[in-house]
Amino acid sequence: MTDQTAPTGENDEALYTLHGMWCTSCALAVEGVVAHRPGVESISVHYPTATLWIKGGAQAIALDTLAPKIKRLGYRLTPLEPNSDAHARLEQESRYLSLRLLVGSVFGMWTMLASILIYAGALPSPTVEWVVAWVSGAFSIPVITFAGWPFYRAGLRTLRARRPGMDVLVTLGVWSAVVVSVGLLWRGSAQVYFDTAVMLIVLLLGGRLVETLCRHRGLKALDVLPQPKDEILAWQSKQWLITPLAEVAPGARVTLAPGELIALDGILESAAWVDTASLTGESVPRHFPRGEPVYAGCRLLGSEDIAITVTHALGQRRLDRLRNQMRHYQAQKGELQKLADRFAAWLSPVALLLGVAALPVGLLLGLDLEEAAVRALSVLVVACPCAVGLAVPLASLAGSGRMLNQGIALRDPAALETLARITSIALDKTGTLTRGEPSLVSWECREGMAESTLKNRLYQTATGSQHPLAQALKRWAGACDTSTPSTQVVQEVPGQGIQLELPGQGSFWLGSRRYLTSQGMVIPEMNAGMAHPGASEVLLADDQGWLGSFYLEDTPYADAASSIARLQTNYWVIMLSGDRVSAVDAMAEHLGMASEACFAERSPEAKARLLQGLPAPTLFVGDGVNDTLSLAAADVGVAPLNASDAAREGAAAHLLKPGLEGLVEGLATARVTRRVMLQNLTLSAVYNTLALGLVIVMAIPPLVAVLAMVASSLSVTLNAARLAWRE
Template sequence: MWCTSCALAVEGVLSHRKGIESISVHYPTATLWVKGAAEAISLDTLAPGVKRLGYRLTELEAGADAHARLEQESRYLSLRLLVGAVFGMWTMLASLLIYAGALPNPTIEWVVAWVSGAFSIPVVTFAGWPFYRAGLRTLRAKRPGMDVLVTLGVWSAVVVSFGLLWRGSAEVYFDTAVMLIVLLLGGRLVETLCRHRGLKALDVLPQPKGEALVWEGAKWQVKPLAEVLPSARVMLTPGELIALDGILEEAAWVDTASLTGESTPRHFPKGEPIYAGCRLLGSDDVSMTVTHALGDRRLDRLRDQMRHYQTQKGELQKLADRFAAWLSPVALILGLATLPVGLLLGLGLEDAAVRALSVLVVACPCAVGLAVPLASLAGSGRLLNQGIALRDPAALETLARVKTIALDKTGTLTQGEPVLVNWVGREGVTEQAVKATLYQVAANSPHPLAQALKRWAGSDPTYVPRQAPLIEEVPGQGVHLHLPEHGDIWLGSQRFLSSQGIELPEYETDTSLAASEVVLADALGWLGSFYLEDTPYEDAASSIQSLQADYWVVMLSGDRPSAVEAVAERLGLAPNACFAERSPEAKARLVQGLPGPTMFVGDGVNDTLGLVAADTGAAPFNASDAAREGAAAHLLKPGISSLVEGLATAQATRRVMLQNLTLSAVYNTLALGLVIVMAIPPLVAVLAMVASSLSVTLNAARLAWRD
């Protein structure tokens, strides 16, 4: 597509078709988003209508294809701009000699004026061809846009100039036609580079290699990713990006920085889900069972959601489209009416024609069409670089107006898994001995607290059981393990060990009331007590402090009050801003009662109602699928630090949108009024129109290019 008028033309042709509920054509990404009955929105149904306008509609292109398309567009524009600049330079030089009165007599001026016209022919024909083609397409769609105005302006300048030459006058306007084309081509090239930069924001998501080592036919075989299906078993090589989503068959250390920005590698136990884009560490290969094939990976879904967002339009973009939709026809009518009205008012034919030419040129709504989409594209790309992917077209504008932020506790502010914060042991027993005994019993319990203690204890390489242990577990209370060569070991709550006849001593710790206690005992009695907490992310306290400077921040949780109070004290949240033991329905009611616009951040199935109830919802990095579906934004990094920068970026983006929209609307309204009541040289009108377009483009580019 050539411009925003092209997008409006395609929308106009398709929007009135039966079965289509809503449609949006996004010029910066050249993408069509359509909703409606299946048969009405199929590619085979829509493509012929688009083809009649002169465009080609295909399936959504891959990221690499989009890069290639924009590079091709850049070369296409650069070639025409080069032709326009080389030949236009001589046209402008000839016109300058005439305007400056540097030629000795009128005859030579007339000859130089013909030379000016001759050098303008390649510019008007070859360099200006894309404008004429786009203008014809928008006329077919009955949506005349800026390209119709450009076409009329260029050829009016050429026709008036040849008419003046025919009458023997050297006061020609070939320079106006050339300047209009060259400057607009330069603006188009800047727009294309900005669009290319916005698309490259998606490259912040890593791209693994295109093949995998798959277990098939009783041996490992290399297969293309496209042929690897869910449930297949693949081998992961240390140092390489993981290519597919899956479940680890062995414990491993994984670097998630390329996908999440987390600087510290994480330990993934056996059975833990892992995502494409992470990097396996260590020296040994690890096998994995594939859960999501190519095209359905988390990386793919994030890219699709980002492009889905880019395609749709927020309220400011819809306002800009409505303004541009009526501005072009009004300007066209005013331009065509200026000539006869000027003649009726007593102006000469030349003066009336020049006045009409100036109206056509100055009214081009380029800036209006570009005001919002380029700012939106730059802002959303910057958000993705900061770790926030948007999937709702209105989310960017809503984020900029948020007043209250409600945060879930577990999995959002805290890491969602217990961590040992303190322990006490029997006198005379070393930590190594405690860890060795603890690992033996914790490894035989699936309870989250037991698994956390197992991770702390680590493996005991010196211990190899001679016989299988006898295990007796009371769900939710504890586990009793009998090893023939070691004796009995108990692990569980105080209540469980007391029921087993084990006497517990009195001891004091400095652990908070939110900690969960787990007791360990052996045949000799009490061996140790361990205290575990769901600890906040490292950046949680600093992020909360930064957010509280501009927003009202509250915490909603279904956890017990003591746990909520302990986390609130660590993070610096006031007691009256924390709500414990809240059901999903209660969370939603609380969110609806908060001062709006509101934002809710939650990761679990129990948070889905709150995500829907808020004006905009965000799902943390480790959120459930249900939470991701209900959220308008996805955080790509653990913790909430990305929210601090993201909200600031959303505000900056909305400011740029409003600045661009106001600037372009004021320019077009004032320029049209001014050029009608007084004579403005066509060349000045060209410079004013191009300056307005470049101003909104460069203003939007500030978002993408700022540090």
């Protein structure tokens, strides 16, 4: 199977999964090494999702080229893992952390108890204190060796990459505490710091476990996308066999039963009605003629099995591409993340230099060896930039995951931060504010025809067609007769009309004016049609000729008026449309928008010019090919659920639910997420800067430094977790 995330052109992009990372320092180390390779234009490693995004020459960013280089650093690069594998990986990481945390907690508890007895002066003599100090060291051995091993391995890898980060500082802090403690015991002192090493490891492991749970929660947001079953009925060896999706290649023939989710993208071998709501957002079924492409995630309707010729295998489907677009967004970095990375990049080396220099400087200032060593240990511990590395990516992951649950998927890495600063919003009318579900606004019938009789005939005739307009008429007429009529379809022209035979009543025709005219019908001009020039006209006729005319108009989404009202409290909101003035004014009145905020009969170029005149940053929501220019002109372009492929490709975000409620909630989440990002970044930067300055000018016990450092990391993680668990 060909991986669609792999590079295919002269200058392309690729997404891979990077295994073996322990923290954000690992991500920065890989970035630093790969970024300087020939042919690599840009690279971004997203630690929370273990995703590596790279852009450059096809050969330079190929998996076969990168994997050996990254393997030498101690990491493993693979094709982008499926969502199910990512869940399994995070569950394995959680078990891995839980085991080490359990060992660290059990043995560390006794180390801490021994240290407390010594600190509290609760032991009868210095000799007993010295013995208990040795016991404290003995209990710390499993914690320092087994529980702390992941930190040492990650520190070694980042050193090998010449990008020393947090884990190098943690390793130096732990082993400095051990060396200082052993030295003090050798001199006969019981004032040891094994508890500092134990606390540093255990608390950081606890923070990592909380962080992993947050990452798991953020990844689960991708599960809201439709997921067809894992097996399908495929034609193999001259018979239909149940086959795993992964084994079905393009060109294969598969068959689907009515009501079943389409599992693979393909071409229909016969005409069919398809419910595309789960993927395209159209609220009524669509008729697909033979040879029309259909997509995985849509649902097959009708009463017969349908065969499909597969065009895209598992991993290449439109559904998979949507998931990959979300992963693509997560793997890249916005301005706040880049700022945090730059801060962490210089903070770690500076902290390392300060920690190493603290011992000789302390001795030069007249401190004794023990006090100078303890001061250097405190500098190493307090300088760990854990919080800086986690400040933005965890908040970004939690925020984007929550937005996906709310029904808005982001494609552009900068879209989340830009959405939080939006000032103006422009909305297309047709397909964005309206739902594509027509409703009857007016009708006329043959003179002398009773309404109940007309509804009865209409209901019986419309039952024979699955066209959206026919189904709307059937719903309108259904109150008259809810029985299932016996009909025989004589002729059907998809999208035009249908001829049926009703037993005992003769022939009936239902369809457009063009269809009935082609059948030899004479259709009079209707006053109702003139009153609703923008409505869709459906005509009904029998053997005697014209029977009735029905006029249907597209209706706005149920939440359109309330969503616009909510948006208008925070943003400039306008409507842009190429439709007639009368249609736009009627919609504006229905939605409660001022007429001066609605612009009709605008060409694509005019829409784009209007957008550029609005207060920036701007957001545009549009679904058609004619909206692609405006989607590009806006700071953030959003494609609604039923958008065309061209609009979806040009948009920075996709709505996954009908209506605008997802956009309203997504904008609110974007503002909260950016606020959390800034809070985290500010808190972590202030902590590391002040803590380093404070520990240099005054003595801080190493245990206090550990608690302060871990408290900073946990505060950042839990602050981001508010987004993931927020209801």
